[in-house]
Amino acid sequence: MQLLKRVVHPSITDINLTPEHPESFTRLATRAIVIKQGKILLMFTERYNDYSLPGGGVDLGEAITEGLERELSEETGAQQITNIQPFGLFEEYRPHNSAKHRSECSIMHMLSYCYTCDIADQLAENKLEDYEVKNGMHVRWVDIEEAIQHNLHTIEHDPKQGLSIQRETYLMQQIKQRLL
Numbered sequence: 001m002q003l004l005k006r007v008v009h010p011s012i013t014d015i016n017l018t019p020e021h022p023e024s025f026t027r028l029a030t031r032a033i034v035i036k037q038g039k040i041l042l043m044f045t046e047r048y049n050d051y052s053l054p055g056g057g058v059d060l061g062e063a064i065t066e067g068l069e070r071e072l073s074e075e076t077g078a079q080q081i082t083n084i085q086p087f088g089l090f091e092e093y094r095p096h097n098s099a100k101h102r103s104e105c106s107i108m109h110m111l112s113y114c115y116t117c118d119i120a121d122q123l124a125e126n127k128l129e130d131y132e133v134k135n136g137m138h139v140r141w142v143d144i145e146e147a148i149q150h151n152l153h154t155i156e157h158d159p160k161q162g163l164s165i166q167r168e169t170y171l172m173q174q175i176k177q178r179l180l
């Protein structure tokens with residue numbers, strides 16, 4: 001899959017950074033790109049005041065496209081997911097301080113595999129995880145330029161932004177440029 005961008009968080013200063021770095025672990029993730037009638041399917045998170053592509057971590061032993069289908073269905077209620085096509089890979093090294101994944105590591109090497117796909121016209125009920133509900137995540141069909149501008153405003157003015165907003169905004173800019 002084509003590498004779209006590689007980002008190293010500014011707090012990580014080790015110039016010998018590789019996926020084999022002793023303080024890092026690799027997490028595979030997927031991001032779904034669904035466009036219908038000029039709108040893109042996104043998740044809005046109240047806690048961080050941002051838009052993001054639906055997706056998330058790939059489970060151990062799960063194929064990346066299976067993870068894409070599962071995450072897209074869980075987060076949005078998408079049904080009949082078809083025509084899955086590669087869009088690109090976003091690679092990032094970011095600080096890590098979660099007990100959920102490899103607590104002995106201080107750096108997460110995250111590979112976000114992005115795919116375009118089609119879904120049925122109607123969304124079923126989604127099945128968000130507890131933390132997603134607590135963060136105020138909601139599925140929305142949005143004009144992509146509106147979502148990009150919203151995220152750029154959040155980046156500039158909101159100190160509580162999450163680490164992922166820059167990735168998500170970059171991906172939406174690439175989608176707009178290449179697909180819309």
